[in-house]
Amino acid sequence: MGKKVFISYKFSDSNVAKLDSIFYPTARDYVNKLQDMLEETPHIFKAEEDDNDLSRFKDATIESKLRAKIFDSTVTIVLVSPNFKDSGIPENEQWIPWEISYSLKEHSRNERTSGSNALLAVVLPDRRGDYGYYITDDSCSNCHCRSLNTPFLFEIMRRNMFNIKKPVFTDCNNHLPGSQPYQGDFCYMPSVKWADFAMNTNSINQYLDLAIRINEKIDEYEVVKETN
Numbered sequence: 037m038g039k040k041v042f043i044s045y046k047f048s049d050s051n052v053a054k055l056d057s058i059f060y061p062t063a064r065d066y067v068n069k070l071q072d073m074l075e076e077t078p079h080i081f082k083a084e085e086d087d088n089d090l091s092r093f094k095d096a097t098i099e100s101k102l103r104a105k106i107f108d109s110t111v112t113i114v115l116v117s118p119n120f121k122d123s124g125i126p127e128n129e130q131w132i133p134w135e136i137s138y139s140l141k142e143h144s145r146n147e148r149t150s151g152s153n154a155l156l157a158v159v160l161p162d163r164r165g166d167y168g169y170y171i172t173d174d175s176c177s178n179c180h181c182r183s184l185n186t187p188f189l190f191e192i193m194r195r196n197m198f199n200i201k202k203p204v205f206t207d208c209n210n211h212l213p214g215s216q217p218y219q220g221d222f223c224y225m226p227s228v229k230w231a232d233f234a235m236n237t238n239s240i241n242q243y244l245d246l247a248i249r250i251n252e253k254i255d256e257y258e259v260v261k262e263t264n
Contacts, residue, residue, distance in 0.1 A: 039244055041074075042081040042106050042153070043067050044135040045115035052117055053161040063117045066160055066230065070113075073237055081105035083135055102135065103143075107150050111247055112139040114193065116159040116227070118169050121190060128263040133190045140196075140261040152259065154251035155196060155225035156243060157189075158233050167229050178210035181217035184227060195260040197223040202256070221250050224257040 045063045055061040055069060071080050083102070106112070114132060127133045139153040159170050175183040186194045198218060205216040228243050250257075 039111055039241075039248070040081070040109040041244070042083070042109035042112045042135070042139065043070070043115065044083045044112060044132050044139075046117055046120035046132065047083075049117040049119045051119050051163050053163060053165040063115050063120070063160060066115060070234065070240070073234065073240065081109055083131060103138065104145075106135065106138050106153070107143055107145055109139070110153060111156060111244055111251075112136065112153045113156050113158055114225075116157050116170055116189070118160075118162045121188075126264070127190050127192075130190070133192050133263040136190070136192050136196075137261055137263045140259060152251065152254055152261070154244075154247035156247040157193065157225055157227040158230055158243075159227055160230050171227065171229060176208060176210050176217070179206055179208035179217060181206070181208070190263075192260060192263050193225060196225040196257075197227070199224055199258045199260070200256060201258060221246075221253075224250060224254070224259055226250065 045067055047062065047064050049063045050060060052061055052063060052066065055065050058065050067082055071082075074080060082105075112135065114136065120132060121127075122130055136155065139155065142152065143150050159167055161167055162169055170185045170188055172183045172185070174180045184197065186197055189197075200218075200220075200222045203222055204219045206219055208216055211217065226243075226246060233240060233243050
């Protein structure tokens, strides 16, 4: 595979669909499944398993658990799941926004500087096997475009989607002026359903390569690196 991947996810979110023989999985089981599919590579780094907010951890603990892993990665996958946000905790005190922010910033360690990671949102099905909480396919009967419920996301994720500096739109006349669907790689952080992403190792690599190609054009996007 030749890619170093960091996976950010809500460890305890159990509002996800049956996975293989696991009837009541959590998001962590999907991480394990992905690692099993890519067992030929050692370069899979998992996020912190603890669901407590960041404010409870000392900087040294964060350093030992996460910073080194993210620094050594080139792609950050965020598993989007129905309950991956904690509404009772400020976003800048939750793990996923912090991990995205750290992934996007440049850091120097041992005379080596890392660039911004590529980003990819992999959307897990809810307990009914549905993705509609975030992705709606064929939202237009004419152009069959896909719509994304971006208000559902953390702000740092929302702001890194639909953020290409020079967007190109379709000419579908089934949309109001100014609301035509985007064309091309219009998100720095593209989104993909788990069912499409994890069909096989080829499909996984296809989407990782997409994220990397977008990362190579990072100057074409208004990339937001800070949490609230």
